[in-house]
Amino acid sequence: SQKIEQNSEALNIQEGKTATLTCNYTNYSPAYLQWYRQDPGRGPVFLLLIRENEKEKRKERLKVTFDTTLKQSLFHITASQPADSATYLCALDGPSNTGKLIFGQGTTLQVKP
């Protein structure tokens, strides 16, 4: 079955630095990969989607890369701010094309002033 690993549970960085989060997957070739933000006690909030034929996607201070050979996505937040502190979830589409998302366990980012 599909497996997703976000390689660190927690990441602490200083304000202004770039945060880089990693998502690795196995046993599957997704058509697209998504990144969501989740704050404590809240629902996930969609950030970015990248398709299998795209190498990179940007939105404001966010950048996502997708390497289908390595089966890996990197999520970057540049010029990080304390307000970026949250848990970031990687999600793949399931193989049956019904919209089912398979989530990673998340990486909790703490940006210190």
Added chain:
Amino acid sequence: EPEVTQTPSHQVTQMGQEVILRCVPISNHLYFYWYRQILGQKVEFLVSFYNNEISEKSEIFDDQFSVERPDGSNFTLKIRSTKLEDSAMYFCASSVDYEQYFGPGTRLTVT
């Protein structure tokens, strides 16, 4: 900006009781989902719903679970006989394309 809403925000129920969790998806969305998240664990897919029928359901979504879209706006998840292990946050989501919009969740506590 339109958003997905869910009620109640918190539901406490006794084991064996039926609960109905309610969701109002974004109005022009066509695809609807339920996910759950046990405290400290991953967000897990339960069911997807399109064109008034279930598209896919997970192993968690057994005979105790059902979904319904009783009118043009509401989307409900029913658990017929709750178990202790059903305690979790339940999120409704909707989409018109691939990106999904999640509601704030219902925290279900089964005692």
